Amino acid sequence: MKKLPSRTCMGCNTQKLKKELIRIVKNKEGKLSIDRTGKMPGRGAYICDNQECLKKAINSKRLEKCFETQIDESIYKELENTINKECNID
Template identity: 60%
Template sequence: MYMKKKPQRTCIGCNAQKDKNDFVRIVKSKEGNITIDKTGKASGRGAYICHNVDCFNKAKKSKKIEKVFETQLTEDIYNELEEMFKE
């Protein structure tokens, strides 16, 4: 019996590879809005982070989120994302 492969993704904070469902997806839409994609299906450029604040802080400190999306992020966006990770 053929088993379907589960998509693997890499965390931009700690570089851990896990199943797609084990991550939080951050998306930059065509309009330039950066949000957390809870469905995993939003259109736009996506980046994956483990669902803990430590990985988010590593990605923030090394500016990996900015590098992935090729844009400068304001402190307001970082604060909004951090609040969502604390939930």
């Protein structure tokens, strides 16, 4: 049985395959960025590709706790734009 790498979402706490999640990474300088390749060096946190989980993560401040730093509004905005907007209602 092969084991695919999985990580826990900071929003819903569910384990998912790494490739299904969006990675946020903190580099040596303490700068946060969204890692679309999954290969950037640094400490990473993961979130599902949906707005619901992003909202949960923002409200619970779990990303702040995880990275032990303040998270800039622009990072959240960027995440919001990165994440699928599949739930749009006409």
